[in-house]
Amino acid sequence: MNTRTYWGALLLGVAAMAAVDEIVFHQILAWHHFYDGSTTAVALLSDGLLHAGKLFAFVAGFFLMLDARRRETFRADAAWAGFLVGAGAFQLFDGLINHKVLGLHQVRYDVELLPYDLAWNAAGLALLAAGILLTVRARRGSRCSRTP
Amino acid sequence: MHHHGEIALSGESLLLIPFVFAAAMYLAGVVLQMRRGRPWPQERTALWMLGLVVAASGALGQLGHSSFAGHMAAHLAVGMVAPLLLVLGAPVTLALRSLHIVPARRLSRLLRSIPARMLMNPVVAATLNVGGMWVFYLTPLYSLAQGAWLFHVLVMVHLLIVGFLFTAAIVTPDPSPHRSSFALRAVVLLLALAAHAVLAKYLYANPPAGVALAEAQEGAQLMFYGGDLVDLVLLALLGAQWYRVSGRRLARASVALERRAA
Numbered sequence: 125m126n127t128r129t130y131w132g133a134l135l136l137g138v139a140a141m142a143a144v145d146e147i148v149f150h151q152i153l154a155w156h157h158f159y160d161g162s163t164t165a166v167a168l169l170s171d172g173l174l175h176a177g178k179l180f181a182f183v184a185g186f187f188l189m190l191d192a193r194r195r196e197t198f199r200a201d202a203a204w205a206g207f208l209v210g211a212g213a214f215q216l217f218d219g220l221i222n223h224k225v226l227g228l229h230q231v232r233y234d235v236e237l238l239p240y241d242l243a244w245n246a247a248g249l250a251l252l253a254a255g256i257l258l259t260v261r262a263r264r265g266s267r268c269s270r271t272p
Numbered sequence: 273m274h275h276h277g278e279i280a281l282s283g284e285s286l287l288l289i290p291f292v293f294a295a296a297m298y299l300a301g302v303v304l305q306m307r308r309g310r311p312w313p314q315e316r317t318a319l320w321m322l323g324l325v326v327a328a329s330g331a332l333g334q335l336g337h338s339s340f341a342g343h344m345a346a347h348l349a350v351g352m353v354a355p356l357l358l359v360l361g362a363p364v365t366l367a368l369r370s371l372h373i374v375p376a377r378r379l380s381r382l383l384r385s386i387p388a389r390m391l392m393n394p395v396v397a398a399t400l401n402v403g404g405m406w407v408f409y410l411t412p413l414y415s416l417a418q419g420a421w422l423f424h425v426l427v428m429v430h431l432l433i434v435g436f437l438f439t440a441a442i443v444t445p446d447p448s449p450h451r452s453s454f455a456l457r458a459v460v461l462l463l464a465l466a467a468h469a470v471l472a473k474y475l476y477a478n479p480p481a482g483v484a485l486a487e488a489q490e491g492a493q494l495m496f497y498g499g500d501l502v503d504l505v506l507l508a509l510l511g512a513q514w515y516r517v518s519g520r521r522l523a524r525a526s527v528a529l530e531r532r533a534a
Binding site: 168169171172173175176177179180182183184186187190191194195 | 458461462463465466467468469470473474500503504507508510511512514515518519522
């Protein structure tokens, strides 16, 4: 399988999910808090690194995809597989590590949190599972196309 | 605080001198290039001039004010936006082309000197840039700068210089004889971005002395999202440079391959 396409798309998936998080949940719905001030320095540090990583993923993914296209090795099935894995993995990481383990902020405030947490992580898991399925299929596809 | 305003006003016109001087020097270079029939790209001139306007208005606009968000806007303008615009003006390239041979050689020797190389090393430049910010906001320095306008001016000069060094170390279009690898520049940019974001969120919850919580939150969010915007441009410029350089390498490799096949 073409790794440039796959990794580029995976990074774009991370960035797309991060953008949805930022635009929909932070800005439009204002469910999330910028920082609810209740966490440790380590959590704040990891949040900062992750935040930088998201922006980096967006730009790096974009240029890796361009590079794949320039080398004429771009493959749509590998791209979708990578995109969904990236998006799902980010959503799960955000839901489990950021919200629960580090406690940077919660999905929503002043409501019963459990259904929101379940929906959030189930969505992440579904995306990740779909991505893994497509990854397996894309790998099989590339193996078949190589043997004439 | 009327007397502050008056001192600031008389100081303000003096403080414009370096910006006017920088604009005039650059224009002199541009005119020289035109006379020699090697026109200098207009967008570079526009970027340089815009950078000077942003730096001057950011640095001087805040004299006598003391809102935290206003201070943060000035910090973004002088320490991040203006340096980016000024670096993209490629002043070193213009200077090397325009100066006589002896001063031009002196300038290039200066740029290759060990202290200059150290200052333009991405790790050093980033530490000076972001590290300086951490020290400034988390020590009594911030409240000191609010009272004395001379200290405020020194802080702005510092921001502009280290912002310029940092931006140049990451994405300069100017010739730099010892440019670091893309990987190092990307990692440094990533860490600087993270340090900036962490500081913004820390200030959101822990305002500097004398700043009200609501005011700190407004300023911290401006710092966070404004910093993001500039850093995103830096990342995109670095990515575009990588794309161009790796494209050249790719083209050379395919030419070599064809020759071997022929």
